[in-house]
Amino acid sequence: MIDSINPTAKTIGTLIGTLILGLTFQWQVNSVVALLCLLFLVTSKRTNPTTLLKIMVPITLISLSYFFTGWIFSSEQALFALANNSVPSPSGKDFVNGLKLGTRIFSFAMLGISYSLTTDPHELIASFIQQARMPMKMGYAILTAINLTSLIQRERDNSKLALQVRNIPVKPFDTKPMFTMMIRMVRWSERLSLAMESKGFSEDRVMQMQMTIKRRDILFAVGLPMLIAILGFAVF
Amino acid sequence: MNRNKLTLRDYLLMALISVVFGVLYLMAVYAGTALTTILTPFGLGVLGYEPFFGIWFMAAIITTYLIRKPAVGIITEVIAALIEVMLGNMFGVMVLVSAFIQGVGVEIPFALTKYEKYSYKIAMLSALSAAVLSFLWTGFRSNYLAMDWRIVATIFVIRLLSSLFFTGYLSKRICDKLDEAGILNHNLETGEIIE
Incomplete structure (x- = not known):
């Protein structure tokens, strides 16, 4: 599904989607985005299951580390502890804070790997040269x-x-x-x-690999950020 | 200021140096992951990568020193990020944004001197601005507002120290040694370019 998307359109869609995701703070949105990315990865012919599993280990570890930091050292809890001059103890609210931070990093990473593992390097460069005016x-x-x-x-x-x-x-x-x-x-x-x-290399070089922008590429570039925005600001 | 366009040699140098540093980045990732694993049960896992953060700015400052043309630091960081993405970096497209911001951070002090001064003072300022800008970006990305301010302050201090050591000191030292070896096509004393 995601393999056939033009790399420039995929970059734009994923980049704007990531930035919009950064503006939302709900763990539910993060989880839905992570699941969507998992769907992209599972349906991609370019994704090697072994590579995916290897990458998932550090991602899970980093997400867990953010979860624990958000849980044990949440900002609200710190303010409360300072006001009462007491030793902070994590509560249910802090658990949700940890969950928000952990899933946030996890969804960012899932968006990241669904982009990098499903994009062919040669197609990416050819597309950047032809569509994004890269020298x-x-x-x-x-x-x-x-x-x-x-x-x-x-x-x-x-x-x-x-x-x-x-x-x-x-x-x-x-x-x-x-x-x-x-x-x-x-x-x-x-x-x-x-x-x-x-050997005659110059800016006028003709490329054998021709990349084009189709309707589904535009749909992806616009649709993914819109979906994340709707989930973040309207649904949850 | 050298206003000549970037040549194929300049782009190749930036890309090759990015790959050389890619190996170092990988070592830093392993070390950072190990430290994160140790610190996670104490809730301090977010500090795991911070001691190595300055390594990510090294390629930009070295190529800026070697090539001495505007925007080289930014382009190097973007090239390094693209190479990382192609090799399967887990933060994908987000790395491109981080790289651009880090490149701008490294570039600002050199741009203010019109790319004429390459002293330790400018290298340290470059390390400082890269640390500050990258801190603001990761603050947005990782939502530092949800964390205890003491943790956030610790992140900043460790990142700054790492940046001052790896970017401000170590990179400048490598560049000075390259200059002493006579392989640069610039004369530091006269500012003359030897083509």
Whole structure:
């Protein structure tokens, strides 16, 4: 269902929908949106169930952390405790506050993964170039970097290894391998741009992948934010 | 101010550096998730990612330093966010908004100096404005108004310290080392561009 939506229309719809969701504070709206996103994910052919499950673990954890913070340290409870000069103890009202915060983060994350897991990177860039006027150079630079990801990771491992064989210890956030990588990236960017331009790369490049906006794309871009607004401001 | 248009090399540098930092972002996510797990039972899980928050601004400040053209910080953050989205980031399209705001935060102090000063003072101001703007945005996103003000204040202080260390100090140190290595196409003393 969501796979065939034009990526630019999907971006606009999801972005405005997310911002409207940010203005609503009901846990019921958050839950309905999360369920709707789950429906998008389940019906998508691009969603890998294993990847989805792996992503759901940190999402649930973060939502739980917000739930506990909202429950134990709610703003109203803090004001009450300050007024009475007493130690705060969570009540039923605070539980709802936690629920609102937890489901809020969960629904944002569900909207996020229903966008990122169902969008093809090549279609996204092609659509941004054709419909959102993204510069051709920027689009192809992103695709180049994406395709070089594994090579960059290998280079980073090699620079760490190069330091270790010289008996120089490398800590998790050490700047030494980072510094080596920065130098390599400056050089790579120079060589890659030369190579691409020598092959005739320019802003006038014709793209094989043609993305179009259809009626259902407009319906999605307008419909999703409208649905969230109706749920948030009229139904609940 | 260097008003030349961004070249293919500039865009490639921004995208490649975004991928390099993508690895670091991933490490920060793992560390943040581990810390969140430990802090959640005490109701302090929201603080889990805060010590690493400054890492998310590093790519923007480094490319601004390396390329020295307007809007480079914002574009780098947006490119990094797009790459994260393509690799399956769990906050999807929301990351694009966060990235834009963080990029603006990093960019403001450099823009005020017309992209001519790259001192520790400007780097620290850049870290400060990025922390403040990102705090306002996450405040809206995560509804900080529903939380105890002491928790919200703790979030801000930890984020600011993280930003000052990773963005203001560490990024500037890496850039200065790159400058010493002679690989930049700018002369810091004269402001001359070597093409």
